[in-house]
Amino acid sequence: MKLRSALTALALTLATGLAATQAIAQERFTLRLAETWGPNFPIFGDATKNMARMAEEMSDGRLRIRIDSANKHKAPFGIFDMVKAGQYDLGHSASYYWKGKVPNTLFFTSMPFGMTALEQYAWFYHGDGMALMQEVYEPHNMLSFPGGNTGIQMGGWFRKEINSLEDLQGLKMRIPGFAGEVFAEVGVNPTNIAPGELYTALERGTIDATEWVGPALDLRLGFQQIADYYYTGWHEPATELQFLVNKETWEELPDDLREILRIAMRTAAYDMLVHSMHENAGAWASITEEHPNIEVRTFPDEVIQAMFQANQKLLAEAAEGDELAKRIVDSQRQYLDNARAYTEISDRAYLNTMAELE
Amino acid sequence: MKLRSALTALALTLATGLAATQAIAQERFTLRLAETWGPNFPIFGDATKNMARMAEEMSDGRLRIRIDSANKHKAPFGIFDMVKAGQYDLGHSASYYWKGKVPNTLFFTSMPFGMTALEQYAWFYHGDGMALMQEVYEPHNMLSFPGGNTGIQMGGWFRKEINSLEDLQGLKMRIPGFAGEVFAEVGVNPTNIAPGELYTALERGTIDATEWVGPALDLRLGFQQIADYYYTGWHEPATELQFLVNKETWEELPDDLREILRIAMRTAAYDMLVHSMHENAGAWASITEEHPNIEVRTFPDEVIQAMFQANQKLLAEAAEGDELAKRIVDSQRQYLDNARAYTEISDRAYLNTMAELE
Numbered sequence: 001m002k003l004r005s006a007l008t009a010l011a012l013t014l015a016t017g018l019a020a021t022q023a024i025a026q027e028r029f030t031l032r033l034a035e036t037w038g039p040n041f042p043i044f045g046d047a048t049k050n051m052a053r054m055a056e057e058m059s060d061g062r063l064r065i066r067i068d069s070a071n072k073h074k075a076p077f078g079i080f081d082m083v084k085a086g087q088y089d090l091g092h093s094a095s096y097y098w099k100g101k102v103p104n105t106l107f108f109t110s111m112p113f114g115m116t117a118l119e120q121y122a123w124f125y126h127g128d129g130m131a132l133m134q135e136v137y138e139p140h141n142m143l144s145f146p147g148g149n150t151g152i153q154m155g156g157w158f159r160k161e162i163n164s165l166e167d168l169q170g171l172k173m174r175i176p177g178f179a180g181e182v183f184a185e186v187g188v189n190p191t192n193i194a195p196g197e198l199y200t201a202l203e204r205g206t207i208d209a210t211e212w213v214g215p216a217l218d219l220r221l222g223f224q225q226i227a228d229y230y231y232t233g234w235h236e237p238a239t240e241l242q243f244l245v246n247k248e249t250w251e252e253l254p255d256d257l258r259e260i261l262r263i264a265m266r267t268a269a270y271d272m273l274v275h276s277m278h279e280n281a282g283a284w285a286s287i288t289e290e291h292p293n294i295e296v297r298t299f300p301d302e303v304i305q306a307m308f309q310a311n312q313k314l315l316a317e318a319a320e321g322d323e324l325a326k327r328i329v330d331s332q333r334q335y336l337d338n339a340r341a342y343t344e345i346s347d348r349a350y351l352n353t354m355a356e357l358e
Numbered sequence: 359m360k361l362r363s364a365l366t367a368l369a370l371t372l373a374t375g376l377a378a379t380q381a382i383a384q385e386r387f388t389l390r391l392a393e394t395w396g397p398n399f400p401i402f403g404d405a406t407k408n409m410a411r412m413a414e415e416m417s418d419g420r421l422r423i424r425i426d427s428a429n430k431h432k433a434p435f436g437i438f439d440m441v442k443a444g445q446y447d448l449g450h451s452a453s454y455y456w457k458g459k460v461p462n463t464l465f466f467t468s469m470p471f472g473m474t475a476l477e478q479y480a481w482f483y484h485g486d487g488m489a490l491m492q493e494v495y496e497p498h499n500m501l502s503f504p505g506g507n508t509g510i511q512m513g514g515w516f517r518k519e520i521n522s523l524e525d526l527q528g529l530k531m532r533i534p535g536f537a538g539e540v541f542a543e544v545g546v547n548p549t550n551i552a553p554g555e556l557y558t559a560l561e562r563g564t565i566d567a568t569e570w571v572g573p574a575l576d577l578r579l580g581f582q583q584i585a586d587y588y589y590t591g592w593h594e595p596a597t598e599l600q601f602l603v604n605k606e607t608w609e610e611l612p613d614d615l616r617e618i619l620r621i622a623m624r625t626a627a628y629d630m631l632v633h634s635m636h637e638n639a640g641a642w643a644s645i646t647e648e649h650p651n652i653e654v655r656t657f658p659d660e661v662i663q664a665m666f667q668a669n670q671k672l673l674a675e676a677a678e679g680d681e682l683a684k685r686i687v688d689s690q691r692q693y694l695d696n697a698r699a700y701t702e703i704s705d706r707a708y709l710n711t712m713a714e715l716e
């Protein structure tokens with residue numbers, strides 16, 4: 001709930017020669033933000049703190065943002081409902097968490113075999129991304145904005161090497177959401193397990209494999225101590241978090257504070273992508289140094305092909321009978337095709353050229 | 359020169375119950391920015407307009423930025439001197455243009471076989487990049503900030519295919535700066551030609567090849583009509599433009615406007631990288647459609663290896679006898695090694711996996 005500290009607005013203008021000094025009574029706003037993460041959650045939690053700090057400093061304290069982490073509000077997956085109802089002005093979470101409530105929220109985090117972070121930001125800001133996302137959130141009394149990107153997530157930690165589709169049959173793996181459904185189509189037995197229990201589950205063989213995020217966040221959970229194979233990514237190539245804004249809050253902000261909030265969110269999102277690169281690079285260096293036994297693997301071609309087919313099938317099903325879903329899926333596919341043709345001759349060609357040198 | 363419209367500051371506080379309404383006389387600033395580019399120069403010029411618009415809207419008009427393009431100030435390569443002297447408050451240009459004046463400015467745009475945009479932003483903001491850049495600009499009365507990234511620049515347009523080092527001997531190519539020196543080491547005859555004359559020079563055989571930027575900006579110059587081979591990049595993998603700020607201007611801004619300026623520049627820089635991706639993808643699609651004869655090539659291995667060796671040699675020479683240059687080169691190399699090891703298992707692995715599907 002927004003706290004207004006100014007009850008009335010007052011404006012006076014002093015003419016001093018040719019110059020005008022405006023003295024304007026400035027309303028102060030304290031917005032409350034609920035985040036899915038616990039307190040001091042690295043990278044994700046840094047994004048909300050960075051956003052709040054920028055907003056406060058740019059507004060000279062007129063726009064303050066009070067962050068409640070999950071330990072405070074006790075509802076990590078209640079962010080959507082709380083911001084919708086106005087219990088909180090702002091939220092920080094991930095759009096695909098709301099898939100059970102509003103299926104089309106699925107598409108605004110990251111899709112298997114989808115766009116990279118740069119391609120996806122281009123789709124959001126220069127393609128139809130922002131407009132389509134708003135069409136999904138509008139009926140729920142909220143605005144949704146990009147909230148920080150992890151970069152390409154790793155395919156996960158496996159205790160045994162995967163050499164064929166056969167090796168995936170009945171494999172128990174922690175992999176939630178749409179990617180879990182794709183994996184189920186090719187024979188994996190996907191499960192969801194609370195983060196705090198993941199290490200023990202993997203160590204005791206309750207599960208055979210788990211994905212999490214990438215080196216920086218995986219390192220803290222210790223998987224490198226108990227699984228030798230680290231697979232490269234396919235399922236979340238550009239996981240974008242989300243800022244949610246209650247619509248009444250948004251509309252009550254004066255134009256300048258609304259722009260400050262918009263730019264603080266936009267910058268914090270980009271900053272998180274850069275921060276993720278830095279932390280992942282550091283964590284990966286420490287993993288390779290301390291666990292030289294870890295081997296990086298890419299799933300064999302037949303596995304990738306089967307997952308890609310399964311993904312296409314599930315996407316077609318999601319688009320069937322839902323006109324908005326179809327427009328989103330078509331827009332993403334078209335944008336990806338176009339952008340990737342260029343990424344192929346720029347980023348991919350360059351990275352492959354340099355890899356030849358080593 | 360900064361124009362202050364408020365001569366005196368006035369502050370009054372009205373207590374209304376528990377709330378405080380602050381009425382503060384707000385100074386207004388109009389900063390003048392000189393850019394290297396002509397008016398309406400796409401992408402680069404959009405970055406300055408985007409920055410100015412954000413600053414003005416976030417400050418509710420208290421911070422205005424008046425942009426002078428090259429047609430106005432007539433000194434596209436005088437930005438450094440004009441901002442240093444305070445003739446302009448701000449500049450938008452590229453750091454490596456000042457290499458002749460201050461050799462160490464070379465390192466803050468993009469280096470051959472260097473970091474990608476994401477890796478380089480991580481070096482700037484989480485490595486030593488910003489501090490080292492400031493060390494170079496400090497004695498010149500300025501601050502320097504990232505000002506927008508083009509992404510990986512293409513290796514250029516060639517009228518004949520390059521199959522060996524032999525094919526490069528005596529080849530006349532427009533390629534300026536450090537990359538031109540690298541190319542000279544492997545036998546190319548590098549020249550610099552004004553953009554307006556490049557098309558004719560290439561068409562008439564005055565030059566055999568030219569690099570420019572990437573599809574979006576190359577398309578406008580028409581090279582696709584007269585050269586069949588488009589080479590992938592190696593020499594500027596993350597060309598970052600630059601905002602320059604006169605030090606007195608920076609220090610005279612109140613804290614909130616300084617933060618607004620800082621964030622507007624930072625966001626405009628990121629936004630330009632995303633904008634470049636969008637425009638390059640669109641331009642590349644139109645080139646491939648209208649000129650199906652264009653073939654994308656990567657330089658053969660022996661050429662790449664020779665250029666890499668030449669680059670290492672020139673870098674070592676640059677670092678020799680200049681303690682600051684050595685620290686910059688070492689910092690970049692170390693950061694690149696660390697970051698690239700992670701880029702290899704994330705971006706590169708993912709892009710290669712998906713390329714297999716096509």
